[in-house]
Amino acid sequence: MNAERVKNLIPRLLPPVFLAVVVIAFFPTVAAMTHIPAAKDTITFSYPYQVELSRSLRAGEFPLWSKSANFPVFAESQGAYTHPLHILLIAAFPPYVASNLFLLIHVYLALLFTYLFCRETGIDRASAILAAITFGLSGFFLARLGIYTIITNGAWLPGLLWFAARYARTGRPREMLWFTGAAALA
Numbered sequence: 530m531n532a533e534r535v536k537n538l539i540p541r542l543l544p545p546v547f548l549a550v551v552v553i554a555f556f557p558t559v560a561a562m563t564h565i566p567a568a569k570d571t572i573t574f575s576y577p578y579q580v581e582l583s584r585s586l587r588a589g590e591f592p593l594w595s596k597s598a599n600f601p602v603f604a605e606s607q608g609a610y611t612h613p614l615h616i617l618l619i620a621a622f623p624p625y626v627a628s629n630l631f632l633l634i635h636v637y638l639a640l641l642f643t644y645l646f647c648r649e650t651g652i653d654r655a656s657a658i659l660a661a662i663t664f665g666l667s668g669f670f671l672a673r674l675g676i677y678t679i680i681t682n683g684a685w686l687p688g689l690l691w692f693a694a695r696y697a698r699t700g701r702p703r704e705m706l707w708f709t710g711a712a713a714l715a
Contacts, residue, residue: 544658548640548665552633555666559629566632566674575608575675579624582610586620609677612714632674635684640665642688649694685715 558564565576578595581602585592593603602610609615614634618627640661647657664687673679688711696704 540654544644544654545641547658548644548661549637551662551666552637552640556633556636560633562626562629565625565628575677576624576628578602578605578608578610579619579628582608582616583619583624583627586616607676607678609681612677612681614714615677631677632680635677635680636665636670638688639670639680639684642684642686642691646687646691646694649691649698682715685711689715 553560556566559566578600581595581597582592591603593601595602609631612631615627615631618630621627622630643664644657644661647660648654652660665684670680670683673683689708692704692708692711695701696708
């Protein structure tokens with residue numbers, strides 16, 4: 530990589546890195562994996578089922594029904610149990626780590642996608658960063674940290690707008706494929 534390319538790359542990488550630092554600074558105990566967010570639905574509802582999902586996946590099965598709570602876990606939408614990223618995280622990490630990573634990743638995606646959408650529509654870097662922080666750390670998100678499907682939908686909304694704007698500008702089918710993938714994850 531030549532020096533000119535590196536020089537041009539640094540200003541493009543600084544905002545996403547800065548947004549990651551903002552998320553970690555805003556959620557230090559969650560990022561340190563010492564606490565799960567104390568949202569009511571997380572403590573009383575989502576987290577206990579994440580523990581059950583983790584146990585079941587480690588036993589080699591996917592729980593359609595909670596044996597301990599006598600509840601259809603698979604049909605429960607608040608905990609994002611069937612979200613592909615959530616399943617991968619729950620399978621790979623202890624439930625509290627997976628839960629925290631899932632939330633941190635989606636809050637970061639909300640900030641990043643908002644920034645990228647703003648930049649795609651011609652907004653300058655500083656304003657796009659401010660818009661990203663305002664959206665991704667808004668009361669809407671913070672009040673719903675325990676309802677994972679709202680967090681995922683909210684995080685992917687600016688991503689959908691970004692991919693749609695890119696498709697409208699370029700007409701490239703690959704942008705529509707990204708849009709379709711984002712819509713499936715929302």
